[in-house]
Amino acid sequence: MKIAFISYEYPPDTACGGIATYVRQAVSMLSNKGHYIEVFSGSFNENKIQKDNQVIIHRIKASKRQEFTKQVGTIFAQRYQQIKFDVLEAPEIGAEAAEAIKLVPEIPLVVKLHTPSYVLQELFYTPPSFQMKLRRYFGALRRGNIPKPFHNYSYNPDNDLERIYTLKADEITAPSLAIANKLNIDWQVDKQKVIHLPNPYIPSQKLLDIPIKTQTNIITFIGRLEIRKGILDLAKAIPLILNKEPKTKFRFVGSSLPSPNPKLDMHQYLEKKLKLFLPSLEFIGNLPLEKIPSILAETDICVFPSIWENFPYVCLEAMSAGRGIVGSSAGGMAELLDGGKVGKLVPPKSPKSIAKAVIELLQNPEERMKLGEAARQRVLSQYNLERIGALQEASYLRAIEKRQALGARNIAELPQPIYIQT
Known part of the structure; x- marks a missing residue:
């Protein structure tokens, strides 16, 4: 298969966290199994095209994920016209492939669940203390402003564009049952639509x-x-x-x-x-x-x-x-x-x-x-390559089969590209 990955995170330029580790391991696994791989990723320094063994890496200069998301769709679409990738994989966070599937509506898409932005926002949210509310209230009065009311963190999945984008995928894969179960509740995603597919791991x-x-x-x-x-x-x-x-x-x-x-x-x-x-x-x-x-x-x-x-x-x-x-x-x-x-x-x-x-x-x-x-x-x-590699290949083939049966996406139904600052 000819497989493309869109991921802002990819070592060494943007080795920001677990997504970078996963994509690098998945690329190595699939390349060793004989598949043709290209990666569309970010760089803090310059636009460039690299080759790592048999893998082509398109680096897009972007200091933040939102800048990358704005640019990668057009670059992917241009390359698709030359290569005709069989399948595209991208993360849910930032909806990084939203523009790509809009420009190439026939591409089979696999969305890998890492951790959606709303989960991170929930984890980092700390309700303001009573003392903090008082300080802000009287601080506004001292500055001659009308104090604004405090709003507790709230989440509406119907307005979550990461969710809307993910539901347009031909296959949704979850490395853990925990994230699958969480989205089944929070995103109201049918459990049968989320495939449990652990990430590969190659220990040194x-x-x-x-x-x-x-x-x-x-x-x-x-x-x-x-x-x-x-x-x-x-x-x-x-x-x-x-x-x-x-x-x-x-x-x-x-x-x-x-x-x-x-x-x-x-x-x-x-x-x-x-x-x-x-x-x-x-x-x-x-x-x-x-x-x-x-x-x-x-x-x-x-x-x-x-x-x-x-x-x-x-x-x-x-x-x-x-x-x-x-x-x-x-x-x-x-x-x-x-x-x-x-x-x-x-x-x-x-x-x-x-x-x-x-x-x-x-x-x-x-x-x-x-x-x-x-x-x-x-x-x-x-988590070895043989076991996870076979599961991942099967996932891609299901996505390809589904997209072939459905035909190209209706562009009017696709979400607008999502530029989330992360």
């Missing part, structure tokens, strides 16, 4: 070579230091853990985002909150992917207490390294950890549960190592 040999048996007493958090990742709950659990296991060390690997205190980033905020425990803490900052195996090799337990995740690659990396894992039961992480069979699951926003699970693994190293070995084997058996 460096991860697989890490010994299962370690005894470092190091607990590692890998990910952006932000509220959504459960970092504040981990911070509250640290004193509880150190009370029982005072020799424990905590490492934080990831870039620091805003904190509840507007004057401090999350790194500074955590240091202030945990000032009595600073000798037990280490903040490393953001690291390139190739440095992660060395961090995991020195780690006994990884903690990922996210409020919500769809298909977290950081968990798969820790599983491949055979680490003990304490992960959130909310979202797709519970599926990766096989319902708690290969790692400890804790409810989100529960520092006491985090502390209890970590202490149990610290005090029972044999259990930790047994879970680590089982986690590594699960990665190799469930």
Whole structure:
């Protein structure tokens, strides 16, 4: 098949998060299976065309996703006239392929669910406190303005253009049952229209070579230091853990985002909150992917207490390294950890549960190592290229068959391109 991907995120230029990791892994998998692949992606620096092995990458200069979404449709349509792609895959976030299917209405479209914008908005929304309302009210009066009423966050799926665009796809695929079930409720999408298709994952040999048996007493958090990742709950659990296991060390690997205190980033905020425990803490900052195996090799337990995740690659990396894992039961992480069979699951926003699970693994190293070995084997058996590759090929063929039966889309029924700032 001749397969096109539209994705603002693609390494190394726009390796922004999990979408970039997924597309890179999927492209490698499908190219190795003999398919012809082209990627239409973003770049912070320049417009260019690259070739990575047999894969052609069209880089579109865009500092933000919304700029990319405005431009990519025309570029894809021009290339389609030359190549005649069999199928196009794109993410739901930002509706990046909305213009492409408008300009090429006959193209079969597969939309891969990552995490829709409304889910992120829900997670980041914090209701204003009474004190905040008072400050804004009297601040407006001092400036001679009429205070505006506060509006709580509300969501109407009928006005969500990402939803409208996604429903125009010939196949909708979900890497986790969690995101499929959430959209079944929030977007009123028939479960039969969403296909559960886990993402492929190719662990590096460096991860697989890490010994299962370690005894470092190091607990590692890998990910952006932000509220959504459960970092504040981990911070509250640290004193509880150190009370029982005072020799424990905590490492934080990831870039620091805003904190509840507007004057401090999350790194500074955590240091202030945990000032009595600073000798037990280490903040490393953001690291390139190739440095992660060395961090995991020195780690006994990884903690990922996210409020919500769809298909977290950081968990798969820790599983491949055979680490003990304490992960959130909310979202797709519970599926990766096989319902708690290969790692400890804790409810989100529960520092006491985090502390209890970590202490149990610290005090029972044999259990930790047994879970680590089982986690590594699960990665190799469930997310390998052969298994996921066959499922993905079948998904594309269903989309092609459906679009051939329906014919070209009615352009008048298509949503306008969606330029969401993310």
